[in-house]
Amino acid sequence: MKRLLLILLLSLQTLAQAECLTRGTGDMGVIIERASGSVLIIDTTAHQVLSRIEGLGDLSHASVVYSRDERYAYVFGRDGGLTKVDILCGKIIKRILQGGNSIGGAISQDGKLVAVSNYKPGGVKVFSSDDLSLVADIPATPFKDKRSKTVGLVDAPDQRFVFALYDTGETWILDMTDPAKPALTKFTDTGRLPYDGLITPDGRYYINGLFGEDGLALLDLWHPEKGMRRILDHYGRGEQQLPVYKMPHLEGWAIAGNRAFLPAVGHHEVLVMNMGDWKEAGRIPVHGQPVFVMARPDGRQLWVNFAFPDNDTVQVIDSETLKIIKTLKTGKGTLHMEFTPRGEEVWISVRDKDEIQIYDTRTLELKQRLKARKPSGIFFTDRAHKTGL
Amino acid sequence: MNLFRLTMLAAFALGISAVASANAGPGSQRQAEILYLLRHDCGSCHGMRLEGGLGPPLTPPALSRLSNEQIVATILHGRPGTPMPPWRPFLTPEEARWLAGKLRQGVAR
Numbered sequence: 001m002k003r004l005l006l007i008l009l010l011s012l013q014t015l016a017q018a019e020c021l022t023r024g025t026g027d028m029g030v031i032i033e034r035a036s037g038s039v040l041i042i043d044t045t046a047h048q049v050l051s052r053i054e055g056l057g058d059l060s061h062a063s064v065v066y067s068r069d070e071r072y073a074y075v076f077g078r079d080g081g082l083t084k085v086d087i088l089c090g091k092i093i094k095r096i097l098q099g100g101n102s103i104g105g106a107i108s109q110d111g112k113l114v115a116v117s118n119y120k121p122g123g124v125k126v127f128s129s130d131d132l133s134l135v136a137d138i139p140a141t142p143f144k145d146k147r148s149k150t151v152g153l154v155d156a157p158d159q160r161f162v163f164a165l166y167d168t169g170e171t172w173i174l175d176m177t178d179p180a181k182p183a184l185t186k187f188t189d190t191g192r193l194p195y196d197g198l199i200t201p202d203g204r205y206y207i208n209g210l211f212g213e214d215g216l217a218l219l220d221l222w223h224p225e226k227g228m229r230r231i232l233d234h235y236g237r238g239e240q241q242l243p244v245y246k247m248p249h250l251e252g253w254a255i256a257g258n259r260a261f262l263p264a265v266g267h268h269e270v271l272v273m274n275m276g277d278w279k280e281a282g283r284i285p286v287h288g289q290p291v292f293v294m295a296r297p298d299g300r301q302l303w304v305n306f307a308f309p310d311n312d313t314v315q316v317i318d319s320e321t322l323k324i325i326k327t328l329k330t331g332k333g334t335l336h337m338e339f340t341p342r343g344e345e346v347w348i349s350v351r352d353k354d355e356i357q358i359y360d361t362r363t364l365e366l367k368q369r370l371k372a373r374k375p376s377g378i379f380f381t382d383r384a385h386k387t388g389l
Numbered sequence: 390m391n392l393f394r395l396t397m398l399a400a401f402a403l404g405i406s407a408v409a410s411a412n413a414g415p416g417s418q419r420q421a422e423i424l425y426l427l428r429h430d431c432g433s434c435h436g437m438r439l440e441g442g443l444g445p446p447l448t449p450p451a452l453s454r455l456s457n458e459q460i461v462a463t464i465l466h467g468r469p470g471t472p473m474p475p476w477r478p479f480l481t482p483e484e485a486r487w488l489a490g491k492l493r494q495g496v497a498r
Contacts (some may be wrong), residue, residue: 034437035428044451059438078436120441149443166443195472199412211472211494243467243474246433308430310497333429351429 001273020089025070028087029338029380031349031356033182033373040074040372041087044340044347044380047358047368051090053238057081057097062103063251063377067129068111072378082116084132086379094132098125104153109387113176115153115161122147124163126176136182138174143167152197152250153209154388158223162206164194169206171197171219171228187228190217195237195265198250199388200284207231209250209336211265218278232271232279241266242289246307249292251389256299256319262288263304270304272322284322286315292336295319296361305348314348318363326364327350329360330357335360349375414487423480423488427496434472439496444473449495460489 001077030051056062058079072093072287075083075344085092101120102313107113113135117125122140127133140148148167156162162173171190175183192212198207199221208217215233220226241297248263255261261279262271270293272282288310296304302317311334318327331349339361340346348357350370356370381388415423428437434444445451452460464485467475481490 056439058436061442078442079438079440101436103442119443193472210452210468244472245430247472284420308433314490 002334008114009111016180016385019369020086021305023088024083025087025381026341027381028070029347029378030064030073030075030085031347031372031375031379032059032064032377034059034062034351035261035374038373039073040375041085041090041283044345048368049370049372053085053090053092054095056083056095059376061103064379064383065105065107065114066381067107067389068308068381068384070381070384072129074105074107074114076102076116078102080118080120081120082114082127082132084129088346096127096132098127098134098319100130103149103151106153106161106388108155108161109157109159109174113159113179115155115174117150117153117163119149121147122149122165122167124150124153124161124174126161126174126179126182135157135179136174136176138172138182138184140150140165140167143168152194154199154206156199156206157387160221162197162199162219162221164190164197164208165224166193166195169194171206171222173219173224182325185224187224189228191215191230195247196250200389201255203387207250209248209262209265210245211247216262229278232273232280235264235280235336242268243310244289244307246289246291246311248290249305250294254293254295254302256295256302259319261293261302261319262318263296270302270317282322284317284324286317287315287327288323292335294339294346296346297339297341301325301345301361305337311335328359328364330354333374335376336378338380341382347380349378351375390424414490415484419489421485423484424491424496426479427488427491440494447492449493452493457486457489460492461485466486 027045029042030077033350037056046255057077060078062077072086080097083095099118102118102194105116106143112176114129124138126136141291148165152164152165159177164171169190173185191210194208195211206219208360215230218229256273260273264271274281288306290304304315312332314328314330318325327366331350331353336349338347346359358368393411436442439447465477467473
């Protein structure tokens with residue numbers, strides 16, 4: 001009898017969980033659990049896990065964008081899965097397998113379109129953010145017997161998307177003003193093996209990191225007619241590049257004042273770049289090869305994590321003095337960091353400890369840990385209103 | 390009946406060779422570490438399920454065109470000019486050989 005009661009109670013509890021929350025979503029977020037195909041919905045004010053949603057497929061290298069009402073999260077999985085999640089109801093609204101192998105996505109300026117960047121078959125597909133129906137299919141340039149992988153997909157002002165072609169070294173602007181007539185502008189001289197791209201927060205400059213040669217490729221979206229420009233091309237020249245055990249990510253421009261900070265490919269350094277003339281303004285020696293270099297929203301600090309085998313550490317850099325002010329031993333498999341909207345906290349995922357660590361960015365002290373299964377990407381809803389995120 | 394016996398014998402022989410090769414390779418704890426490395430660290434480029442990402446798939450059909458030695462060499466020395474890094478600092482030749490065998494056989498995903 002007691003057991004029966006318990007079962008009844010438990011099922012009531014699950015029923016309660018299936019109900020939708022009535023609250024604002026501005027202090028909510030999604031955490032990817034990469035090995036179990038699940039995501040956690042979290043509350044950044046209460047420091048709480050609100051629910052776990054399962055059945056999202058292969059989430060290694062997954063990322064998330066948000067609808068402009070900050071209610072729906074679009075989760076891009078490695079297996080080509082695109083899942084629309086209602087974070088208030090804690091459930092999947094719709095899930096499609098749109099490609100064989102994908103690497104990330106973006107949401108359009110008006111919030112109506114979701115674009116996905118695919119490795120296989122190489123290209124970009126655009127869907128309605130409402131029902132995930134296909135709006136446009138943009139195959140990439142043929143390469144060998146396949147099509148080039150696409151990388152670094154971002155949204156840009158004027159209802160555009162921008163992405164790069166890894167194998168063929170191109171950058172394409174996709175204008176979706178008329179969804180029935182996608183318009184492409186192609187730049188075929190990006191450089192060898194662009195591996196990721198990013199756009200400045202104002203949506204003006206698009207930059208590709210290059211794996212196959214020195215420097216970065218820059219496109220001014222106010223003046224696409226001027227074409228692509230190579231910047232920092234002296235960087236790394238004649239220097240022995242170290243093997244790269246994890247590709248750096250360029251997501252989230254770390255900009256502080258008039259300087260931008262980037263992970264240096266194959267070097268234990270953070271690159272400092274002057275935004276006025278795109279010239280190198282210094283290098284900061286760090287603990288390992290940086291993967292993410294993220295600026296606190298006010299630009300006062302930079303938080304850096306590292307590639308295998310140094311992925312047990314996070315370093316904090318003062319953006320003014322360029323000095324490392326703290327080295328944190330967060331634990332093996334430190335994969336991602338996300339600041340709360342105004343930056344008083346940073347949440348860090350530590351895969352091998354199955355936990356999220358929450359740090360106070362003023363004291364640089366650990367405030368709290370949350371349990372999560374093999375967590376990787378952390379995505380807070382304020383991304384909904386940021387170009388390129 | 391005869392066939393049954395033969396299969397049993399073959400299975401027995403296979404079992405022995407499996408034990409023998411396991412003895413030559415890394416110990417069971419190290420094997421688990423290598424498989425974790427494969428899933429998570431190789432997985433960051435080849436996909437956690439090894440079905441491909443920036444790097445090509447590492448599934449048995451995809452690797453069938455390569456010999457064991459070629460796979461071992463790729464793992465240990467990487468492929469210069471591509472993002473495939475050398476794993477020699479983290480894997481011994483014996484461990485790489487064991488891993489190559491595992492990959493050709495198919496790792497439970």
